[in-house]
Amino acid sequence: MKLSRFWKPFLASTALTIALAGCSGTNQNEANEEKEAAKPKTTENQEVNIYTARHYEADDAIYKKFTDETGIKVNVVKGEAEELIERLKREGESTQADLFVTVDGGVLANAKQNDILQPVTSDAIEKNVPENFRDADNNWIGLATRARIIAYSKERVKPEELSTYEDLTSDKWKGKLLVRSSTSLYNQSLLASFIELNGEEKAEEWAKGIVNNFARQPDGGDRDQAKAIAAGTGDVAIMNTYYVGLLANSEDPEEVKVADSLGVFFPNQETNGTHVNISGIGLTKHSKNKENAIELIEYVTSVEAQEYLSANNYEFPVNPDAKKPELLESWGEFKMQELNFDTLGEHNKKAIEIFNKTGWK
CATH class of the missing domain: 3.40.190.10 (Periplasmic binding protein-like II)
Known part of the structure; x- marks a missing residue:
């Protein structure tokens, strides 16, 4: 069957429209895919x-x-x-x-x-x-x-009596010093810092002096040292600052009383700083x-x-x-020890040896 002159251009135009619509659909799909890819990835199962x-x-x-x-x-x-x-x-x-x-x-x-x-x-x-x-x-x-500070009884100790970690070995603190055992990583790192800053010989002298001034054999954690001050067992203790905060904000009224009875002192401000x-x-x-x-x-x-x-x-x-x-x-600003934290690990073994040698159990 022959097509009239009228239908030929009409069909050609229709075919072109369908083709363009197909291309447009393809382009639109690609655009949608690009938009999806650009969206932030879901955190589901991450x-x-x-x-x-x-x-x-x-x-x-x-x-x-x-x-x-x-x-x-x-x-x-x-x-x-x-x-x-x-x-x-x-x-x-x-x-x-x-x-x-x-x-x-x-x-x-x-x-x-x-x-x-x-x-x-x-x-x-x-x-x-x-x-x-x-x-x-x-x-x-x-x-x-966290800083390893000297906590003291506000009732029995004046802050001006305190100065350095080294001063805790003096006779005025004999029978008045509280500290946890040598198995405490906090104490091991404290002594390791002294080895780094002052040498092994002075670090050993310090540990021996601390043992001589024990108010009792080391017992319990840092909170227990604070409670022992409040109970009158000792007057000063070496402990971490954050335990004072935990006691002060405890739900136990007795622990809050313990915190209220303590002063916080940052030692060695005139020398090499607080550990x-x-x-x-x-x-x-x-x-x-x-x-x-x-x-x-x-x-x-x-x-x-x-x-x-x-x-x-x-x-x-x-x-x-x-x-x-x-x-x-x-508590105010304070001067910190300046040392590489890696040295705490480097001197850990020697610190334990010194503790054992000086009788710090």
Whole structure:
């Protein structure tokens, strides 16, 4: 059948329209696909796994806040630092852990030496945490610090009687000094810092002098030393600042009374400063969720998280822009020891030897 002159151009035009419509549909589909690809990826089923030696409610609350804000689930395995390091070594590439968290610069150095961590690169972290609170290779990042101070009875001791750690070995403190045992990592790192700053011989002399001035044989933790001051067993104690905060804000009225009876003194302000130790977080060598892990480090070192941690666990924030709670502010500024936290691990074995030699049990 022949087509009239009228139908030929009409059909040609219709065919062209259909073809263009087809192309338009294809282009539209491609555009939609590009839009979908450009959208942020869903956080559904995303997670980050932590092995931590810090067992604080404040940490758990910060992890929950992170999940609420990002949708990334935080799974936490708690244990002692040494056993977690050994577990990471044993698990190797099969580990599910993305982050390792612990207290003490020496332990963090040990984790690095055992090759279970990898460097972290992040502009946000470098902005949040000063260089002196980070590993030189960024294998670990500081989370918070605590100072090892002299707590004293406000009733029986005047602050002007106090000066240095070394002065605690003088006769005026004989039978009046309280401190926990040599198995305490806090005491081991304190003595390790003296080995680094003053040498082994002077560190041993100090440990011997402290033993001679014991009010009793070491017993219990730092809170127990504070309670012993309140009970009149001794007049001064070596302890960490954050325990004073925890006592002062306890739900137990008796613990609050203990805190009220204590003064806080930062020793060695005219010499090499007060000993400060650090908690830190590191990215594991075989992390399966690296981006999420780094995002969490950025979050926990942010001003918001640092202020929450300080206000609830009474540790000093590492982020210089974070405000301290009123109690910590009331203690004022203080001079810190200046040393590489790695040295706390380097001198740990020698510190234990000195404790054993001097009878500090």
